[in-house]
Amino acid sequence: xxxxxxxxxxxxxxxxxxxxxxxxxxxxxxxxxxxxxxxxxxxxxxxxxxxxxxxxxxxxxxxxxxxxxxxxxxxxxxxxxxxxxxxxxxxxxxxxxxxxxxxxxxxxxxxxxxxxxxxxxxxxxxxxxxxxxxxxxxxxxxxxxxxxxxxxxxxxxxxxxxxxxxxxxxxxxxxxxxxxxxxxxxxxxxxxxxxxxxxxxxxxxxxxxxxxxxxxxxxxxxxxxxxxxxxxxxxxxxxxxx
Numbered sequence: 001x002x003x004x005x006x007x008x009x010x011x012x013x014x015x016x017x018x019x020x021x022x023x024x025x026x027x028x029x030x031x032x033x034x035x036x037x038x039x040x041x042x043x044x045x046x047x048x049x050x051x052x053x054x055x056x057x058x059x060x061x062x063x064x065x066x067x068x069x070x071x072x073x074x075x076x077x078x079x080x081x082x083x084x085x086x087x088x089x090x091x092x093x094x095x096x097x098x099x100x101x102x103x104x105x106x107x108x109x110x111x112x113x114x115x116x117x118x119x120x121x122x123x124x125x126x127x128x129x130x131x132x133x134x135x136x137x138x139x140x141x142x143x144x145x146x147x148x149x150x151x152x153x154x155x156x157x158x159x160x161x162x163x164x165x166x167x168x169x170x171x172x173x174x175x176x177x178x179x180x181x182x183x184x185x186x187x188x189x190x191x192x193x194x195x196x197x198x199x200x201x202x203x204x205x206x207x208x209x210x211x212x213x214x215x216x217x218x219x220x221x222x223x224x225x226x227x228x229x230x231x232x233x234x235x236x237x238x239x240x241x242x
Contacts (some may be wrong), residue, residue: 135224161186165183
């Protein structure tokens with residue numbers, strides 16, 4: 001608005017910048033805030049190094065004095081990181097592909113393999129009192145060892161499918177593609193042979209949290225705590241083949 005017209009209609013003169021100038025200033029403010037830390041790191045590397053050392057010393061001290069709190073904070077950081085990464089499937093896929101070769105090389109070290117086995121043993125020992133976990137292991141072993149368990153028993157809504165190599169599928173329960181793949185998957189049983197929704201569940205999502213015996217085939221629900229011999233007897237009595 002011109003000064004003459006402003007005086008004529010009685011509008012006071014504003015001290016604010018124009019729309020373009022305000023947008024331009026806001027843009028530069030954001031860029032300055034983003035780049036301030038990077039500039040400080042380049043101009044004052046010693047101060048930046050001291051800040052990093054302080055953070056490392058703090059985490060080391062926290063890990064020694066309060067390992068539980070340290071684990072909680074570490075887990076929270078990882079959860080936030082992975083949640084952000086998974087919002088971009090392409091970036092997440094690239095990240096996994098870059099990590100897999102390093103993991104494979106790390107696993108080739110005998111000491112690292114021993115650490116993996118020790119961690120698995122601790123995991124099993126900590127959960128041996130968990131009835132769901134014991135059922136989970138039992139059912140998984142049956143599906144891996146016996147093809148008739150996968151192919152001939154009357155599964156209800158999902159049927160186990162075992163691959164020779166790890167295969168990636170999108171798990172409807174996790175709502176995420178299991179990167180790296182798994183050998184054992186559960187595929188939805190379609191009512192019509194022509195229909196194929198390609199609906200999959202990972203093993204963890206297939207087994208219910210509470211009434212896990214429902215994961216067994218029709219007519220086998222009461223055999224969740226038994227052995228494979230009892231499953232064979234029930235199979236023969238119901239005439240499900242062998």
